[in-house]
Amino acid sequence: xxxxxxxxxxxxxxxxxxxxxxxxxxxxxxxxxxxxxxxxxxxxxxxxxxxxxxxxxxxxxxxxxxxxxxxxxxxxxxxxxxxxxxxxxxxxxxxxxxxxxxxxxxxxxxxxxxxxxxxxxxxxxxxxxxxxxxxxxxxxxxxxxxxxxxxxxxxxxxxxxxxxxxxxxxxxxxxxxxxxxxxxxxxxxxxxxxxxxxxxxxxxxxxxxxxxxxxxxxxxxxxxxxxxxxxxxxxxxxxxxxxxxxxxxxxxxxxxxxxxxxxxxxxxxxxxxxxxxxxxxxxxxxxxxxxxxxxxxxxxxxxxxxxxxxxxxxxxxxxxxxxxxxxxxxxxxxxxxxxxxxxxxxxxxxxxxxxxxxxxxxxxxxxxxxxxxxxxxxxxxxxxxxxxxxxxxx
Amino acid sequence: xxxxxxxxxxxxxxxxxxxxxxxxxxxxxxxxxxxxxxxxxxxxxxxxxxxxxxxxxxxxxxxxxxxxxxxxxxxxxxxxxxxxxxxxxxxxxxxxxxxxxxxxxxxxxxxxxxxxxxxxxxxxxxxxxxxxxxxxxxxxxxxxxxxxxxxxx
Numbered sequence: 001x002x003x004x005x006x007x008x009x010x011x012x013x014x015x016x017x018x019x020x021x022x023x024x025x026x027x028x029x030x031x032x033x034x035x036x037x038x039x040x041x042x043x044x045x046x047x048x049x050x051x052x053x054x055x056x057x058x059x060x061x062x063x064x065x066x067x068x069x070x071x072x073x074x075x076x077x078x079x080x081x082x083x084x085x086x087x088x089x090x091x092x093x094x095x096x097x098x099x100x101x102x103x104x105x106x107x108x109x110x111x112x113x114x115x116x117x118x119x120x121x122x123x124x125x126x127x128x129x130x131x132x133x134x135x136x137x138x139x140x141x142x143x144x145x146x147x148x149x150x151x152x153x154x155x156x157x158x159x160x161x162x163x164x165x166x167x168x169x170x171x172x173x174x175x176x177x178x179x180x181x182x183x184x185x186x187x188x189x190x191x192x193x194x195x196x197x198x199x200x201x202x203x204x205x206x207x208x209x210x211x212x213x214x215x216x217x218x219x220x221x222x223x224x225x226x227x228x229x230x231x232x233x234x235x236x237x238x239x240x241x242x243x244x245x246x247x248x249x250x251x252x253x254x255x256x257x258x259x260x261x262x263x264x265x266x267x268x269x270x271x272x273x274x275x276x277x278x279x280x281x282x283x284x285x286x287x288x289x290x291x292x293x294x295x296x297x298x299x300x301x302x303x304x305x306x307x308x309x310x311x312x313x314x315x316x317x318x319x320x321x322x323x324x325x326x327x328x329x330x331x332x333x334x335x336x337x338x339x340x341x342x343x344x345x346x347x348x349x350x351x352x353x354x355x356x357x358x359x360x361x362x363x364x365x366x367x368x369x370x371x372x373x374x375x376x377x378x379x380x381x382x383x384x385x386x387x388x389x390x391x392x393x394x
Numbered sequence: 395x396x397x398x399x400x401x402x403x404x405x406x407x408x409x410x411x412x413x414x415x416x417x418x419x420x421x422x423x424x425x426x427x428x429x430x431x432x433x434x435x436x437x438x439x440x441x442x443x444x445x446x447x448x449x450x451x452x453x454x455x456x457x458x459x460x461x462x463x464x465x466x467x468x469x470x471x472x473x474x475x476x477x478x479x480x481x482x483x484x485x486x487x488x489x490x491x492x493x494x495x496x497x498x499x500x501x502x503x504x505x506x507x508x509x510x511x512x513x514x515x516x517x518x519x520x521x522x523x524x525x526x527x528x529x530x531x532x533x534x535x536x537x538x539x540x541x542x543x544x545x546x547x
Contacts, residue, residue, distance in 0.1 A: 240419070241418075241419040243416070246412050247412070247413040252408060257401060257404055
């Protein structure tokens with residue numbers, strides 16, 4: 001494989017058409033250039049929900065050109081390299097409209113490298129190609145050994161390994177006076193090397209033949225390190241330790257008189273806002289001072305309890321609830337609700353009943369959103385959670 | 395706020411902030427702890443340039459900035475107290491009941507020191523230069539407390 005990740009740059013471009021997502025291409029009408037060091041340039045053109053990709057000489061008409069080395073480009077595309085990191089470390093450089101580049105991320109499904117099993121011939125070539133590299137000199141000592149491999153079938157071949165003075169050389173053909181000759185079909189040799197079949201089975205069923213020094217035959221596993229197929233190297237079993245701890249911090253919040261008025265109101269199923277004496281706007285939850293006019297706010301007004309949803313903010317990734325430390329179940333949604341008596345920006349934020357999220361419609365301008373009502377906790381303690389959530393008023 | 399304001403609505407709310415943490419021991423740290431846990435052996439890493447042996451092991455030599463993550467060497471389970479303090483208060487994060495001795499111990503074969511608990515000698519008798527040996531924990535926890543404590547030789 002030409003690339004570090006076993007995927008060729010060309011494969012990324014050649015599969016773009018089948019990975020293309022028309023829904024991600026809406027409103028995109030541009031050409032994007034790719035310049036991969038040593039591999040050439042490609043131009044991706046997206047228009048009317050369709051795309052073309054082709055090699056190019058000149059990328060002058062592209063809104064943005066991405067430059068990267070082959071390993072980085074492939075790594076980012078198959079998710080093995082972090083794109084942002086590659087960009088900040090200069091492994092990817094971008095020339096032109098960065099914003100336009102962002103659109104290309106939605107255009108394609110992630111490239112998944114095809115799982116290709118090497119053919120028997122490829123295995124044979126790789127196994128003998130790596131034989132001398134797998135040789136273990138300390139196991140050979142000073143002995144002089146000549147091992148012939150007679151691998152039959154169209155995928156096979158004939159090789160002779162000569163071990164002398166602690167080095168191993170491999171040549172094609174069979175030597176005339178070997179210490180040991182192994183003969184079997186290519187497929188059986190591959191299976192043996194991959195551990196799919198054991199030597200005893202091959203010998204007892206006469207699929208393999210050994211001639212010469214049987215003791216040497218027994219030592220072959222020491223003379224040569226175990227064969228690992230390409231792409232599976234360096235997978236090491238390593239126990240990694242992680243210590244998980246939950247740090248719990250006790251907290252106390254003083255309500256003060258204004259927030260206290262609001263929270264005490266919840267105990268009696270009343271929602272209080274306060275009204276600025278100058279600008280007349282409502283603040284919900286109430287604050288001691290008007291955030292706009294910076295004057296003390298004394299007048300409380302009961303609002304709600306019903307209202308219409310202006311904005312629904314759905315969370316799919318839960319953060320711990322700061323009051324309890326528990327992690328919330330997802331999805332959950334925070335809604336900005338304009339309670340009766342409030343207007344403009346005076347929306348109140350609270351949860352929406354989880355099983356009704358998909359039925360909530362948001363309002364805008366004069367259009368009202370879904371009307372919701374608070375669901376009160378049985379036992380109310382003067383907390384925001386005295387309202388469990390809002391539900392559709394029906 | 396003016397004095398004598400109406401405090402009838404004031405109260406306090408109890409809260410709790412729970413922060414889940416994952417501490418990764420790192421590759422070098424993991425190997426160090428696994429060896430202590432499974433084989434009751436203490437290993438450090440050695441810099442091939444300046445020959446300094448780090449214990450606990452480090453990935454990089456702090457003198458030469460050499461990568462030393464693969465240069466594992468065994469150090470002895472015995473060593474010398476080079477400094478100590480006596481912990482006399484109790485807290486949830488502390489490993490033992492007070493009073494106990496927290497010592498800086500240099501194991502034979504190491505050039506840096508390990509902080510650990512010394513038991514088997516009373517806090518007013520412990521001295522620098524005291525020879526101690528590791529006592530391994532029966533119940534392992536994948537932490538440095540898989541060495542339960544050190545005791546006088």
